Amino acid sequence: MEEVRQNGSTATVWFGDEPVFGHNADRGAWLHPSSECGRDDIPVPPEKEQDSKWRSTVDSRRASHEPKVGKRYKCWCCRWLREVQRHHAQGEVICCAVSNIFNSDWVELYGAGSSELSDADAEAHGLPKEVFRNERPKGWGQGRIRISGGFGGDFDRKAPVHPRTKKPLGVGCRWERQALDGMGFPVYAFFMP
Structure with a gap:
């Protein structure tokens, strides 16, 4: 990434070993939209209150696990969409x-x-x-x-x-x-x- 950044800018987001929500849930039945989904940094609701977007693992580059109720996780898709919008708003x-x-x-x-x-x-x-x-x-x-x-x-x-x-x-x-x-x-x- 450092080599890419030296020659321009990038909207890539990288969380490494931090578990995050991804682009699909509910065994692929739910796909992240082209807008924010409502999971980013929001406490995971109790199972009986979860719609399909919450039925997903949280994943890092090394592991995958079930999200814990009440815990907050980042959604890499929402973060990436914000970063793209930020670059566009700057006239890029x-x-x-x-x-x-x-x-x-x-x-x-x-x-x-x-x-x-x-x-x-x-x-x-x-x-x-x-x-x-x-x-x-x-x-x-x-x-x-x-x-x-x-x-x-x-x-x-x-x-x-x-x-x-x-x-x-x-x-x-x-x-x-x-x-x-x-x-x-x-x-x-x-x-x-």
Whole structure:
């Protein structure tokens, strides 16, 4: 992140080992909207008063557990939406990247890759298709993309599959793209940051 920040700004939020609410709940039946959901830093209500948005684990980079009634947790989606809105209010043009390949050697060093999901891969993994107000670029989530401007080489456009979950990586990134698509201002997408 420090390398990315030296060359611009970012609306990324990172909580590391702190457990937070995520982009879905109720076994995927509830998806976080493109606006605040009402869970961020709010005490978890008693189980009989919980609607579907509360029926979720709280997750960190290392663990997942059930939220405790009365305890407050952050919602990373609400925090991220606020950060994007803050950048927009400052007059910044909002852009998103569909990969975390900042430099070509990041693929080997950090396992960086694309989060694009083709319709065929979405169906194969039981995931929602990526649908936007404007058309997706030709080749979305399939084949390779050639990068110029000093990066050299070409990269997979397909999201790699996680060895443990057997699901394509980038589920949070795909939610972010859907949330950005629902905002009332233009957002420009690029393959690399």
